[in-house]
Amino acid sequence: MNKKRSRLLLKGLVWLLGLAPAVWLFWRGFTHRLGANPIEEVLHRLGDTALILLLVTLSITPIRRLTRWTSLAPLRRTIGLFAFFYLTMHFLWYAIVDQTLDWEFIVEDIVMRPYILVGFTAWLLLIPLAITSTRGWIRRLKKNWQRLHRLVYVSIGLGVLHFYWQVKADTYWPIVATTALVVLMLLRFPWRRRSGQASPGGQVLAAGQPGDKVSSATQGSSSD
Amino acid sequence: MLIRKPADIPSSEITPERVYINRREFIGKSAGIALGGAAGGALIGGGIGGGAHHLSAQTPGGQRDWSTVRSERDEVLTPYEDVTSYNNFYEFGTEKEDPARNAHTLQPRPWTIEVGGLCANPGVYGLEDFVRTGTMEDRIYRMRCVEAWSMVIPWYGFALKDVIDRADPLGSARYVEFKTLHDPVQMPGQRSRVLDWPYVEGLRMDEARHPLTILATGVYGRDLPNQNGAPIRLVVPWKYGFKGIKSIVSMTFMEQEPYNTWKRSASSEYGFYANVNPEVNHPRWSQARERRLGELRRRETLLFNGYIDQVAGLYAGMDLRVYY
Numbered sequence: 001m002n003k004k005r006s007r008l009l010l011k012g013l014v015w016l017l018g019l020a021p022a023v024w025l026f027w028r029g030f031t032h033r034l035g036a037n038p039i040e041e042v043l044h045r046l047g048d049t050a051l052i053l054l055l056v057t058l059s060i061t062p063i064r065r066l067t068r069w070t071s072l073a074p075l076r077r078t079i080g081l082f083a084f085f086y087l088t089m090h091f092l093w094y095a096i097v098d099q100t101l102d103w104e105f106i107v108e109d110i111v112m113r114p115y116i117l118v119g120f121t122a123w124l125l126l127i128p129l130a131i132t133s134t135r136g137w138i139r140r141l142k143k144n145w146q147r148l149h150r151l152v153y154v155s156i157g158l159g160v161l162h163f164y165w166q167v168k169a170d171t172y173w174p175i176v177a178t179t180a181l182v183v184l185m186l187l188r189f190p191w192r193r194r195s196g197q198a199s200p201g202g203q204v205l206a207a208g209q210p211g212d213k214v215s216s217a218t219q220g221s222s223s224d
Numbered sequence: 225m226l227i228r229k230p231a232d233i234p235s236s237e238i239t240p241e242r243v244y245i246n247r248r249e250f251i252g253k254s255a256g257i258a259l260g261g262a263a264g265g266a267l268i269g270g271g272i273g274g275g276a277h278h279l280s281a282q283t284p285g286g287q288r289d290w291s292t293v294r295s296e297r298d299e300v301l302t303p304y305e306d307v308t309s310y311n312n313f314y315e316f317g318t319e320k321e322d323p324a325r326n327a328h329t330l331q332p333r334p335w336t337i338e339v340g341g342l343c344a345n346p347g348v349y350g351l352e353d354f355v356r357t358g359t360m361e362d363r364i365y366r367m368r369c370v371e372a373w374s375m376v377i378p379w380y381g382f383a384l385k386d387v388i389d390r391a392d393p394l395g396s397a398r399y400v401e402f403k404t405l406h407d408p409v410q411m412p413g414q415r416s417r418v419l420d421w422p423y424v425e426g427l428r429m430d431e432a433r434h435p436l437t438i439l440a441t442g443v444y445g446r447d448l449p450n451q452n453g454a455p456i457r458l459v460v461p462w463k464y465g466f467k468g469i470k471s472i473v474s475m476t477f478m479e480q481e482p483y484n485t486w487k488r489s490a491s492s493e494y495g496f497y498a499n500v501n502p503e504v505n506h507p508r509w510s511q512a513r514e515r516r517l518g519e520l521r522r523r524e525t526l527l528f529n530g531y532i533d534q535v536a537g538l539y540a541g542m543d544l545r546v547y548y
Contacts (some may be wrong), residue, residue, distance in 0.1 A: 035321060036302075036310035036517050037373060100521045105513070113509055165508065168371070169489055170318035170418045 005187070007071050014075050018082035022089075028047040039098055046090035047119075051163060053083035055180050062187035076134055084130045087123050087159075115165035122158035125151045158182060172189045235523045238397070288445055295376050297530060299516075302375035303383060304444045306517050310314045311451045312369065312468055315404065315411035322413070323451035328409050330471065332448075332455035341476035343396035345390060347492035351455055355441060357390050358382025363438055365461035367468075368484075368500045368529045372522075373515045380442030381458050385433045385477070393429065395479035401426040411471075419485055425458065425469035426482025428495070430538055436461055436531060439472075453513065460535040462528040462535045472544055495548040499539070505548050 017096070025045055028034050034041045060076045071131045099106050129149055131137070138145050160181050162175035285529040293301055313323040316330075335351040360382050368374045406422035408414040414421045431437060440459045441448060441457070453470025460467045466486050486494035493507050502512045502525040512520040528535050539547075 036306035036321070039515065039516070039520075040373070095522075102522075105510070108510065115508060169314070172318075172417075172418075 003071070006076070010071060010075060014078050018079065018085075021045065021086070035204070037092075043090065043093050043098055047163070050083050050086035050090055051156075051159050051177060053079055053086060054152070054159060054201070055177070055184065057083060057152070058156065058181070058184040058188075062184060081130060081133060084126050084177050087126060091120070104105060115162050116170050118158045118165065119162035121153045125158070126153040129155075164188070171198075189208055225251060225312065231400070240477070246269075266433040270417050290378060291442060293364065293378065295366065297366075297374045299366070299433075300518075301364065301378055302517050304408055307375060307377050307443060308449045310451060310517065312371075312465065313413075313451055315413045315421075315423065315471070316451065317413050318418060319464070324449075326412060327450035327454075329412060330405075330450040330454065332450060332471070335455050337472060338474040339391045339454070339476075341401070341472070341478050343477045344392035347391075354387065355382065355439075358386040358439070359534075360441075363440075366462070366529050367459075368514060368525065370466055370494065370498070370506065370511075372462060372513065372525075373517060374509060374523075375515065375517055378444055379438065380445055381438040381440035381442040381459065383435060384437045385435065386438065388429075388433060391475075391477065393477040395463045396479050397429060399426050399478050399480070399482055400432045401474075401476045401478055401482035403469045403474045404469055404471050404474075405473045420488050422473075423469055424482060424488075424525040425467055426430060426457075427460065427467075427486045428481075429477075431460065434535065434538065436534055443490050451526070462531040465502055466494065467498050497544075497547045499537075499544065499548075500525060501527055501544055501548070502543055503527070 011200050021058060024036075026041060028132060029038065056079070057080045059077050060072050060079070064072045095106055099109070113115070132145060132148060134139060141148060160174070161178055162179045164171065167174055251508075254466050290301060290304075293302075309324045310320045312320065313327065314413065316323040316326040333351070336348055337354045338346075338348045339350065340346040340485055350461040358381070360380060362380055364378045366374055367377050393400075402425050404421075405411065406414065406424035426436070438459050439456055440453075441456050443449070443452055448457065453468070453472075455469040456472050458468050458472065466483075484494075484496055486498075498513075505511050511525055513523045515522050516539055525531070
């Protein structure tokens with residue numbers, strides 16, 4: 001009862017936090033607080049939000065392991081989907097508003113500008129993950145689901161690179177993002193080894209342990 | 225007032241006293257309403273400019289009514305509010321809004337400018353003496369940033385050539401170098417190592433003497449706000465905005481090419497010439513188009529920012545891909 005209630009509360013909180021950036025942008029737009037270059041401002045804020053939320057999804061497993069607070073696990077999918085939502089908005093805003101659907105230039109950007117290619121790839125990689133985030137797909141794909149969802153690491157890496165690559169001189173925030181990514185990655189690998197039965201690749205240990213990915217994902221789906 | 229008012233604006237362009245008095249009344253009355261000032265200005269500025277904020281209409285002292293003013297290509301001016309709130313001036317932070325927020329620490333008066341190097345008449349001038357030679361006037365220029373956005377700005381200033389002639393450079397002087405104030409107390413952004421301070425820019429002598437090249441002390445007929453490079457800055461309209469060095473404290477004539485700050489920061493991306501050129505892309509992004517602030521669809525970028533007839537001769541025979 002109590003557990004159920006706290007889970008609901010947590011879920012509500014995640015939805016609130018997930019929607020807050022969009023509401024904030026809308027509010028700024030309606031009250032003309034987006035500055036002199038609103039198109040660029042919205043584009044950048046959508047991108048920031050997507051990257052931050054992706055990093056948050058990465059932080060769930062380490063936090064859960066440190067705090068043993070297992071009720072965090074189901075939130076990962078929700079946050080991940082919010083991240084995908086913002087990333088999709090980021091791309092659509094770029095294509096529709098920033099480039100006014102001038103395909104010639106969009107294609108040139110994607111092909112010729114490495115930072116755009118990298119960002120575009122990061123988004124493409126997340127599409128199958130978003131599609132297969134449902135309970136049905138988790139069941140259908142079994143162990144391959146986990147394998148597939150490791151793409152999120154590649155996607156976040158590309159996202160950070162995309163961010164880094166467009167900065168003119170002030171690399172402060174890209175460095176913060178890179179540091180966060182590195183720390184979050186370092187936090188997960190030693191844990192796996194320590195808890196593992198020396199299994200190469202880690203898939204085997206994923207099978208039965210309460211703290212691993214597959215079970216947390218299924219937990220997530222069953223409670224969602 | 226340190227700077228002379230433009231004496232050469234046709235009287236037809238000066239707002240009749242009756243009109244501006246009415247304007248003040250209107251603004252006074254609407255001040256009680258929420259958004260009073262801005263809305264009042266927009267209503268009166270009215271008409272074709274149609275932008276959301278025509279602060280110009282509220283210019284004190286019945287100065288020029290900017291709302292009807294257009295560039296030589298019939299372009300609408302970028303609103304004063306945008307010109308003064310969206311700035312690249314890393315001395316006050318690297319976000320566009322940072323300079324407007326942080327530049328209050330700059331003290332543009334008193335101000336001195338040192339003229340030196342290869343010239344017959346070096347000296348240290350107070351700002352008032354430095355600008356005395358020049359004929360002050362309004363100049364409406366496009367400003368194209370290397371980041372692919374642009375504005376149309378009514379500067380107020382005088383030809384750089386005027387102060388060059390007074391300095392009387394030697395025959396060996398092939399370039400002129402400018403420096404921005406270096407004072408981390410007044411310019412807190414200089415505490416960070418994001419660029420190599422002080423900011424340095426330069427021009428070849430023929431570019432510097434070109435009639436389009438000006439030193440601006442004002443914008444929209446008023447003194448430059450700190451975030452726009454008070455009290456005096458360079459404006460070279462056919463080059464990317466970063467050539468327009470702000471808050472200038474020195475001007476040095478030299479034989480070798482000045483090593484400008486952005487070139488020093490990333491020489492594969494930013495060169496000495498920095499001429500606006502849609503054919504020569506930045507290594508990371510396209511320069512073919514630009515976003516004019518306030519417009520939805522991007523515009524085609526013009527070679528030499530549309531000043532090709534006036535400046536193409538300066539670069540005859542030069543490979544603009546090499547000298548970017």
